[in-house]
Amino acid sequence: MNRPNFFKKNFPWGLMAFFAIVIAVTALAPYATFNSANFNNATMRFATETNLKFIGLFVHAFSSGIALVIGPFQFLQRLRDRRPILHRWMGRIYLTSVLIGGLSAFVIAPGLISGLVGEVGLMSLAALWLWTGLMAYINIRAGNVEVHRNWMTRNYALTFAGVMLRVWMGILITTQMPMLETKYAGDFNNLFVEVYRVVMWLSWVPNLIVAEWIIQRRQALQTSFVTAKTLPRY
Numbered sequence: 001m002n003r004p005n006f007f008k009k010n011f012p013w014g015l016m017a018f019f020a021i022v023i024a025v026t027a028l029a030p031y032a033t034f035n036s037a038n039f040n041n042a043t044m045r046f047a048t049e050t051n052l053k054f055i056g057l058f059v060h061a062f063s064s065g066i067a068l069v070i071g072p073f074q075f076l077q078r079l080r081d082r083r084p085i086l087h088r089w090m091g092r093i094y095l096t097s098v099l100i101g102g103l104s105a106f107v108i109a110p111g112l113i114s115g116l117v118g119e120v121g122l123m124s125l126a127a128l129w130l131w132t133g134l135m136a137y138i139n140i141r142a143g144n145v146e147v148h149r150n151w152m153t154r155n156y157a158l159t160f161a162g163v164m165l166r167v168w169m170g171i172l173i174t175t176q177m178p179m180l181e182t183k184y185a186g187d188f189n190n191l192f193v194e195v196y197r198v199v200m201w202l203s204w205v206p207n208l209i210v211a212e213w214i215i216q217r218r219q220a221l222q223t224s225f226v227t228a229k230t231l232p233r234y
Contacts, residue, residue: 016160017072023163024065031061056107059100064162067097071156091140095133098155102130114197121200128208129158150215157211158204165203169195 030039070090073079080087105126112118136151172195176183184190 013072013075019163020068020072020160023166024068027162027166028061028065031058053108053111056104060104060108063097063101063104064159067094067101067159068162070094070097071159074152075156095137098129098133098159102126102133105129112196112200113193114200115193118197118200121197125158125161125200125204128204129155132158153215154208154211157207160207161204164207165199168199168202172198 071094074087074091074094103126105122109119109122109126112122114121132151132155136148136155139145139151140148173191176191176195180186180188180191184194
């Protein structure tokens with residue numbers, strides 16, 4: 001095995017899996033304490049608002065975390081080839097987690113501190129998450145493996161919003177902090193709300209664009225490979 005080529009080929013997957021696991025663990029840790037004082041600015045008030053919101057928050061967080069961690073392993077060719085039964089069961093757990101996480105998002109979306117813009121952003125993400133998951137399930141049941149793979153690529157791009165939300169939050173808060181006094185009247189909560197409003201869209205729209213690029217590139221490579229095989233040899 002050519003180790004440099006192996007690591008180069010698998011580096012993007014490894015990076016994705018690393019961030020997915022790290023973010024899932026760190027994001028879920030505050031909820032595991034069941035202490036609302038450990039929640040972030042956006043979710044803290046769900047603990048006292050209504051029991052439905054409180055339960056919805058926990059259901060959404062943990063189901064989304066499970067999907068985030070399982071997702072990368074569903075793209076491993078070696079796992080699919082050598083452990084097809086494990087791959088199928090992990091896929092079932094993943095899509096069940098997406099279903100639960102997507103539905104629970106509609107419970108917690110109304111009343112977000114980011115206002116209507118943020119609410120629509122989260123509900124749009126949830127709707128597309130559920131739809132792409134459904135299309136992935138329908139196509140694998142129909143035996144359309146390649147189409148299933150494309151829908152799973154789109155779906156995990158949306159799942160990965162859980163990672164990118166934290167990344168963009170960090171970037172935008174850092175870039176906005178120098179303007180805390182002038183733009184936000186010295187109120188960090190105003191800054192947080194403004195940033196949160198943006199990341200409700202920024203966390204997943206670019207992900208989908210990247211997913212479509214990956215799908216189109218993969219299809220182009222497959223087409224060129226098939227064409228090369230069918231060309232007459234002289």
